[in-house]
Amino acid sequence: MSDTSAPVPGGAAPRVARVAFLGLGVMGYPMAGHLSKSGLDVTVYNRTASKAAQWASEYGGRAAPTPRDAANGADLVLACVGNDDDLRSVALGDDGAFAGMASGAVLVDHTTASADVARELFALAKQRGVHFIDAPVSGGEAGAQNGTLTIMCGGDADAFERARGTLEHYAAAVTLLGPAGAGQLAKMVNQICIAGLVQGLSEALHFGQRAGLDMARVLEVIGKGAAASWQMANRGPTMLDGKFDFGFAVDWMRKDLGMCLDEAKRNGASLPVTALVDQFYGDVQALGGNRFDTSSLIWRLRKVNPAG
Template structure:
């Protein structure tokens, strides 16, 4: 069992930290809204800290799951940042979806303090976090990964190291690129079936058993047909991720025409007031156009 710190108790971080506590680890938590950290401690035990630095004191491994590049910098650096409270031979694991650029930047700062930095973005949504069934894609030093993998396995369906620092974030970008196209395709298929006068559920029952089947189809088609969009990853966060994808594509010279188009469709959803709807809300845009 390890002394762990978890920074960020949102819809993903809260249950992930809970899995670590139930596994027997000693867990200290920090959240920007202190009441959330106090609620977590009331439910799971452990300790709530006032700053990331205080939370990281005496930790073997510090884990984070925050919002974006700037949020990650804020919890890592500065006088109250986690790095200031960490000693040599400790490891920082970041589950946030951020740019590979900020990952490498913070990894270099951590290395100056003899702290290993593992980027470990996650996929699987809120349900995956709650059920301990996340896909975790990692980049960083092999020895550091080997040390943290048993901890990450507590809430992982699969956990793999893909390469050096930033490789996890590049893999997560590939994940979001694939999802964007899938959700748009599913939205068009369901919308087409509706307009043709078919029962969408019966259509999915048949086509999901063939080559068209996907996780998105299995887990989102019913709520899409019911016009319910509060069941997953928000459009605002998806646009943040797609911006990372498109910037990384420019850097490596990759062409992402479908991703760029779907990003604009999500922009339309935001304009409809749907920034907090989940990503399957693309079908709502199609309905508004017809």
Template structure:
């Protein structure tokens, strides 16, 4: 994999593509807004292109990191989508958190053209992308995974094949289900500590050393205590992800009562203007209720 295309230079894609360029790969970039693509090539080199199809031409590997199912379809199988510019034998990797149905749909579309496919949603957020420390959950064949693994490793600390196409997306759903409960628990704990008159930082210093410790506690407690949420993974995107989880759960007849409840709580956060706040803003919701 010497020439790659990267489709989508948002808060995640921008640094991910940057790691590839710094590793010496030739990167052909596409972004919906030209200004972002121009800025990226100014910083990292490579080239930017007017359409996904143009960016994909001559690329051994095409990586996609956009917003949702419809966005993925537009930049892959839509008019001027990446597949129309990809050659047989190349490989498409989708890093978007999307539905398992879409992964299976893309897998079929790629196979029909002799192109490999991996669904590869990531965890670790903007910080993980910038630090090259993402966790990548993959679905696809062992042969395609073997071709992609080393390249994905340029911005990941762990790259794991979970099963056939769609398995990466299903694993990401498990990830988001677990995070939803953890963040709500952390928000409730900090709210309780505040109402009880405890020093919240000292509480975290103590309990983080025991069974209550988590990534969310380690990385979000300070900004939660300070009531600062203009950073991190947006509530709007979390609700999109949880919607995918809940729809899949209905199909599987899996019970997700806590996830469904936290999804409603995020709806409350959106209603008070927090759609772009970090997911840890569940504490802001509790504080708002307390003041009410």
């Protein structure tokens, strides 16, 4: 393994040469692609092997049959899978990434998972002489494709610095927020904010349409004032048009909000709006909108009150 801890002139993050990427979904596929296009030696693993072979054909890297094989000889191992159980399956066991990582290597996990599993894997990594950083992302599929993600990290500062320069190939912001689990907790804050914002935006658009306003023009006006937000600018127009076949799926948001509510039970936080919006997303699922974008909360309002 190359020396990822060696200082780099000018204070830049340490260089790496070989990386592994585990999980090639709608986020991981383009993220791994940015690494290959930057000149890094990239080996990928995906549960569906044909997807890994497709990626290798497109980007020129190598597809590995197991996470362990992908991680063998890598300076950094990056993962972006579905949930806690998926993360454990690629990290642990005889074929897991930890089994193939050399001493001092770093596993950076981009999965939106629980803070508990982040702390668990951080401790297990320490026992094996490797490092673990929880690093969930925000920015959605478009952010992954454009290399403009925001990454929230938890873990040790030295391991973070080893990974930071590599993560910047597909991120606009990479920030260490505290010890293991801090990245996942910060992502929960992010999702709580989004849930409330999208419900408020949905109600506002629904109200305006029922009032007979030209809501496209209204968005142009209020988008320049105190009500402005990323959700309004990027989802407001598509919400008006009833377009929800893109972006972050309702099923994924419910998974995330479930983790937020579980964590709130442990830390004593009160999340009444989040709990209510989670129920509203449950309504969207019941209506068949499981794979709709999270902005489909307005679709629920229209279904409940079709006159609007």
